[in-house]
Amino acid sequence: MSEPLIDVVVPVFNGAKTIRAAIESIQTQTLNRIRILIVDDGSTDDTRHLLTEMAAGDGRLQIIHQPKGGIVSALNAGLVHCCAEFVARHDADDVSYPQRFEHQLGYMREHPECLGVSGAARQIDEHGRFLGKVIRLPSPDAADGKWLPAREPYLMHPFLMARTSALRVVGGYRYVVHSEDADLCWRMQEHGHLHNMDAVLGEYRMHSGSISGSSVSNGRTQALGTQLAAISALRRRAGKTDLTFPKEAVERYRAAASLTEIFKLGCHGLTRSEIEHLETALAAKLLELTDYRPYELELADCRFIRRALAKRMHTANAKNRDELTHLTLRAAARLFRKGLLKEASAVVPTSQYPSAAARLAKRFASGRIDLKTIAGFDWVCRTTKW
Template identity: 40%
Template sequence: MSGNRIDVVMSTYNCAKFLPETIQSILSQTLQDFRLIIVDDGSSDESHEILESFAHTDNRITIITQKNSGIVSAVNAGLALCTAPYIARHDADDISDPDRFEKELAWLEANPDCVAVSSLPRTIDERGAPASKAIRAKDLSLVRDDSYPANEPYIMQPMLMMRRDALEKAGGYRKLPVAEDADLYWRLRKFGSLHVLPEELGAYRMHAGSISSSSIIRGRQLAVWSQISALSAQRRRKGLPDIEFTDALSGRMNAAGSLADMYLILAEQCSSDEKNWLALAISAKLLETCYYRDYEPDRQDIRFIRETISRNLPVYHSSECVVFREAVLSASIRLLITGHPVDAFMLTEVRRWPVMAGRAAFRGILSDRVRGWIKSCLPRKLIYGHK
């Protein structure tokens, strides 16, 4: 049985080129009272040799090797060995600053009502150079499981530290191929608060092989799974039977390529009211995801979104969907600027075409400095088309 204060759980799959730097960042922590459990999820590169070389020189490292089964299976295999009161998560391609563990543990020990803490990360590219995308902390006081999309209780998983007893009470990670972290956070909230330290304590690597940034298909999956986990939270809040996340459900969802097909599979488990919420929520979430990633909705996605909006016009035009409407307009402007005018005009309501065209021209013609000056001078309604 481990006598350490922290067990660090890391899963890896074909990340050999990042492993030495990642592992060294963990071993170089100012707080040294930890055990590092690394699960090799069936890597076919040089990962095994690298892991064995580190384990040979540091007895705090435990290596588990398994057949490739996905991140949830790998992480749960590592968690099964944890005995320390605190568990830190780590991805195989990210980097922790030397004081990350010390500062996160200090917060948890000083705040017994908090069950999970994370920090802000810097973003880096595949070579380790600073990336242009900044990650900001979400306002956890605004969390809602029934907004459009759900406002998730999200904290950065690569920088996560949590209490083991709370994780066990929450049921650990469930079988979601993506958004498994958000699903866990919804359940952890029952046992205490979540917190984000307002400082950067590590680096989050964004690259082509990253699970969260690979393609529009992944974007659809993220949109759908994140919102079904929020629907699961709604059911628990209402005392209704929870949604079951099974291998069979994951298999069907993975085989479904379109947003419409994914929705129809999940709708089999939903009531009429849940179906309407889910269709609107996954539409809104896909557009939100596209804003942060290097892909845009295709013609089939746009058709599903427009049909969903048409069936739910009173809700879409209500105050509940202000963020959703802005996401529609923003995506339409990006499509117009990047040479997809048909998709842009399909996605946006006819009455907002002038606003879309004006804002597209505003972005395309003027420099960032001039646009910023104009925004500071004009009323918000003239720029964005709403209060």
């Protein structure tokens, strides 16, 4: 086999249900000068057997077995073995379309200043059925670490292609829990250009077993990680000492039982102004995540969000304030619809009750909620002290 142009890094843990489809989508790429590095992160299901079977029929597959160490450990283990000019990422439950690598490599060749490129993806469910949505991300050039929550220079990571040299320069992945991908994008952007293509490159699987979508606890952790990654970027770009992300902190974050607890953990090593910013950014990010993730805010989350936004929302510019107000009202309307009246009224500041009531009226007119729900919300708002 000739030297590969692209090393494809595929981390997997207990991916027996989807790994074959994922690998076959890589094997059938129109650009076939590739090597597929699959890092089995201590799987206990049938993954190991399936990988052995697939590798026996394709010399481009190289299997790396390691004890379970988590996604960051698995990704860095894969990067150690990369020697091609380009590295492509792929998850064990997603599917790439045949011309994905050809499209991305063509763009990278035409734009030598570009260090990383991704693109759009169709959302599918755990059975492979199209969910009716194509994910398209904004340009990384619009990134703003001071926005609430931070606007990230994000590239959809399961469809990332990057220059191997750039990944080496930034030192690979750090232990920014549930946000190692966003952190990598911030650091890569400091050395060159990042780009999201309009082309649909594959299918992104949404299912209950995914780490980022499985619980509000993981949502809190992800919200913290993304905002700490942004603060870290702001520090570097101001010539200040960077934050560190020790591996041992990961379990402390995961064990946190509330948004307040995880916020306190995240404050370690921050300045007073960074702590004040983090509180509001963390609240805003969890609001944003629950707008499209399958989990929901709990009452304590709603109270934290309301207090945090009341403290510092006024420091944001008018456009940012409008976005936060919109997110808050959407959250309240969603909670109303689910019958979570205390949570709905807890997340909405008193000044926004008229706007929330207007949204309720629209939903009543369309038949999406009943008068009992509206009456219940009114009673909760009048009788509960937050």
